[in-house]
Amino acid sequence: MDKEKKILDTALKLFVEFGFHGTPTSKIAKDAGVANGTLFHYFSTKETLIKELYVSIKNELNQILASQANPTDSIKEAFRKLYFTTINWALVNQDKFYYIQQVHFSPHLAQIPEEVLHEQSKMHITFIEKAKASGDIKIMPNELLYTLVNSQIMGIYQYVLTQPTDQQQDSIEQGFEMIWDLICSSQAKIYE
Amino acid sequence: MDKEKKILDTALKLFVEFGFHGTPTSKIAKDAGVANGTLFHYFSTKETLIKELYVSIKNELNQILASQANPTDSIKEAFRKLYFTTINWALVNQDKFYYIQQVHFSPHLAQIPEEVLHEQSKMHITFIEKAKASGDIKIMPNELLYTLVNSQIMGIYQYVLTQPTDQQQDSIEQGFEMIWDLICSSQAKIYE
DNA sequence: TAATAGATTGACTAATCAGTCGATATTTAA
DNA sequence: TTAAATATCGACTGATTAGTCAATCTATTA
Structure with a gap:
């Protein structure tokens, strides 16, 4: 190897x-x-190892998410894929998901160049802008939407970890309905 | 000193x-x-210092939250206080709030006895049970509710950090409406 | 006052660890 | 085949650091 x-x-x-x-x-x-x-x-250096490990893990997740994307999907469907793929990837790769947070709450994060971090969230930001333009999503700042979705994913993930395997997918599904309800525009909801 | x-x-x-x-x-x-x-x-030991610092910070926040509690408050009002007090405390004590996460994503967390951690979340769990009994809150597992609220607070906090001071309170307010909307029962909503 | 207990000091040590280096092996290219 | 480049090795080192300890100081109490 x-x-x-x-x-x-x-x-x-x-x-x-x-x-x-x-x-x-x-x-x-x-x-x-x-x-x-x-x-x-x-x-x-050890520092280099810590940073490159972080970047390689983020790249892995991003590549998986990118491979799932399908231009013909509706906004809701696309968002659903993003959400499910991320949580399920996190469940299968718990160490990697944990490591991302570990770096995030350490001084090592400051050592990672801004442009690398930006590269990592670019895909999500583009998606958010597309979603907002479609009118399916409540009008709110990009940053807020991004942060809310991220923390909701973290929350659901942590909850699901405490559950028996056979109930996990149901909870993830419920979590999706919640977050979608939170961010979708009421207008879109009516015509749904 | x-x-x-x-x-x-x-x-x-x-x-x-x-x-x-x-x-x-x-x-x-x-x-x-x-x-x-x-x-x-x-x-x-250094480890002891790390742990006791964590516990002292958690205690400080918990004491502040407990001092705000008022038995005559409605569930929504009580929840609102919990939410606002936590976020505003976090904004004033950014280092302390950050440190809690730092410990949370480190092996040091495992060194803190289960009973101490439980003691820390006891107040929240009691509140959640009271809220659920009142019928104002959606029926969902305690753990899920606890985790969702926590992560939503984290999310709003992180977003608010990026904002100019004069807009922060508005965002916190919006965040509250969102999370309340997420967890309050639709039945309670109708009669509100 | 005398005695006891606790607080404070800072020089010291035993252990650890990030990173080096020169030697050797393996692969690639000419 | 030869030469250059790259990969691998592991003993070694200089620097750092958690924790010790014997001595001194301060407060309490009898």
Whole structure:
């Protein structure tokens, strides 16, 4: 297996379990089955490793979301896909989803260039603008809409985690109706 | 000034800015104006300091919320107070609010005993049960309600942070209408 | 006053860890 | 086949840091 990838995988597992501080690079290398120096051959510093792991995970999710997009979908359908795909991806990749938050609430986030972060949310912002233009969505600032949807997804995800597997999809569905109700314009609702 | 409190205040500031790893105990002691040994007199380990800081902050917020509670308030009014007080407290105490999330997405959370965490959310859970019994709130699991409200508060808070001060209260108000709309029973809505 | 307990100090240490480096192996390209 | 480039190794180091400790100071109490 590709050693660079092995290092990333191992780092993810250890960072999530023991935190950044609690994970020495030597342990990452050892668990990944590579020499100490090899880790620094691929990632010049520990900080670089932390950042590149973050970016690779965000890219993975974004690529999956992009692959689902279908121009002929209605706004609601498109939004539904975004929501379901994200939550289900998070359920299958709990470590990765957790790691995103872990970086988000750490000083490492400030080390990631603004343009990289912007690149990550670009797709969502474009979608939001399209949705608003369609009139299916309440008039509100883009930022607010983005933040609300994000936090709702976080909330539902966290709740679903506490549930038995066979009830999860129902809850996700309910969560979708709620958030859609929250953001769709009442006008659109009437004619729905 | 009380040295123990000075240490906690300094630790908060440094942890938020530089993270747990990036903040040596020696720097906390120095910035707090106490000797190295004094820090360990009050907090036997760095881990203890991290945990006690978390608990003290949560307690502070909970006490403020409890002091606002008024038994004669309607459910909506009581919920409104909870929501407004939390967000406004968060705006005034951004470091503390951030620190709560920082601990939440770190391995340190697992070090805090279940009973302490439960104690922290007890008030909210009691309120949720009262609200549900009143019929003003949609029928849904306590956990879901709790998580949804929490994440909605996080979302609104984060959005409000990006806004100029003079528009913040309006946004918080709008956010309240949204979340109330999300959780109040349609039956109660009709007779409102 | 004398005695006890707690608070405070800062130099010190044992351990850890991020990152280096020179040597060796492997792959690629000419 | 040869040469250059890249990958891999792991012992090593310089710096850092959590936590200790014996000594001193301060407050309380009998």
